[in-house]
Amino acid sequence: MLFSTGEGTFMTGSAVFLTQVVGMSAGKVGLAITIAGVAEFLFAYPAGRVVDRLGPKRVWAASGIGRAAAFLALPFVEGFWQYVAVAVVFSAFESLGGSSHQAYVLDVLPPKERVETQAYMYSSLNVGFTLGALIAGVALAFDDPEVIRWTPWFAAALMLLNAYAITRLPAAPHDLRVASGERRQRPSGPGPVRNVGWVLAMFFLGTLWTNQVLLHTVIPLWLVEATDAPTWLLAWLFGTNTVLCIFLPAYTSRGVRNVHDAIRYAWVSTGFFVVSCVITMATHSTAGLLTVVLVWLGHVTVTGAELAISAASWSFQAELMDPRRRGGVPGHPGGEQRARLPLGAGALHVPGAELVRPGLAGDRGDHRRRDRRSRPVGAARRAVPRPALPAGGRDAGDAGRGPRGAATALRAAAGRAGVELS
Numbered sequence: 001m002l003f004s005t006g007e008g009t010f011m012t013g014s015a016v017f018l019t020q021v022v023g024m025s026a027g028k029v030g031l032a033i034t035i036a037g038v039a040e041f042l043f044a045y046p047a048g049r050v051v052d053r054l055g056p057k058r059v060w061a062a063s064g065i066g067r068a069a070a071f072l073a074l075p076f077v078e079g080f081w082q083y084v085a086v087a088v089v090f091s092a093f094e095s096l097g098g099s100s101h102q103a104y105v106l107d108v109l110p111p112k113e114r115v116e117t118q119a120y121m122y123s124s125l126n127v128g129f130t131l132g133a134l135i136a137g138v139a140l141a142f143d144d145p146e147v148i149r150w151t152p153w154f155a156a157a158l159m160l161l162n163a164y165a166i167t168r169l170p171a172a173p174h175d176l177r178v179a180s181g182e183r184r185q186r187p188s189g190p191g192p193v194r195n196v197g198w199v200l201a202m203f204f205l206g207t208l209w210t211n212q213v214l215l216h217t218v219i220p221l222w223l224v225e226a227t228d229a230p231t232w233l234l235a236w237l238f239g240t241n242t243v244l245c246i247f248l249p250a251y252t253s254r255g256v257r258n259v260h261d262a263i264r265y266a267w268v269s270t271g272f273f274v275v276s277c278v279i280t281m282a283t284h285s286t287a288g289l290l291t292v293v294l295v296w297l298g299h300v301t302v303t304g305a306e307l308a309i310s311a312a313s314w315s316f317q318a319e320l321m322d323p324r325r326r327g328g329v330p331g332h333p334g335g336e337q338r339a340r341l342p343l344g345a346g347a348l349h350v351p352g353a354e355l356v357r358p359g360l361a362g363d364r365g366d367h368r369r370r371d372r373r374s375r376p377v378g379a380a381r382r383a384v385p386r387p388a389l390p391a392g393g394r395d396a397g398d399a400g401r402g403p404r405g406a407a408t409a410l411r412a413a414a415g416r417a418g419v420e421l422s
Helices: 002-012 014-021 026-054 056-076 080-108 111-141 145-149 151-167 173-180 196-208 211-226 233-247 249-255 259-285 289-320 334-346 352-373
Strands: none
Touching: 002 014, 002 056, 002 111, 002 151, 002 233, 014 026, 014 145, 014 211, 026 056, 026 080, 026 173, 026 211, 056 080, 056 151, 056 173, 080 111, 080 173, 111 145, 111 151, 111 233, 111 249, 111 289, 145 151, 196 259, 196 289, 211 233, 211 259, 211 289, 233 249, 233 289, 249 289, 259 289
């Protein structure tokens, strides 16, 4: 909740911050977010290796400090290249945070509790996003660029507090191994990059997770640049999304018990995503109250896409991820989603094939990965003893994204801005 309150405060007003405070055009914002997304995608694999080597808890805490530093720098950004530099640094720590949080949660939770527990964690995460949206709404109501300029410092303070809270959590088995000085043995079998089934699954899952770019970047910029809706509506949109994501995840995740259910939920997410794009595009030619209602409805339907793919993602991670490579698997598609949608899909005009394709190809990738996971690999696959106390928090997708991230996640903060509008 600490993490998401800070990130939600900046995220809600990020479109206004980047266009009115920094002075970037929507096109430059789209290019910057693509560069940051590519950077996060490239950082994902080495970040996972760092987590496996150093232990998830300490890397997770360090990522919070790094993200706080990026937020502290944002008020002093004055142009495109300065923002790109901060966004790339943030992306590096975002990758570390995503991998370490994911590794920690899967390491300390028994397999049967992972999906349900992550659903409750996701709800707690969105309580924070709701608080962040309310705080940002107050800042936006001043209609003063200077107020918006300094909101990242509030996010930075909560990031530092969150990093301290992470250090108070119990050590995961991987952390205990590192602390004991035990030398890590290289796991047998193919590494994550050579595991074609898993790479395909994550690639197409990343396509469906572009709903977060639509939710936090495209629709807000579309509202500011292409509709007559008031800017304070942004706070209500984020509030609606997060309230739904507080109360519904525990219920929507109940239908996901295995990989087959997860694939079915991926199709449901695809349907909601396409409907949201169609509804939101229509607001370009509407006015007044009708615009407000349609923009809100577009946000509700993209929230449906988020809830469905979140539940699917938790199942994929719990059932398909190699337990010996918790951090070394590029299983968090946050960077890919931000790299692909802004320039590749062209704002809200997302080709149908780009969204529907994961339901077809992702099915094949997931089953290939499941077949590989069902083959015994010897004693090295034995489960590591886990502490009884479950973990909380998020990668940021962070969570998150976790999935927001994760889900992340979200993960969804300084590196997440806008796209070029058609």
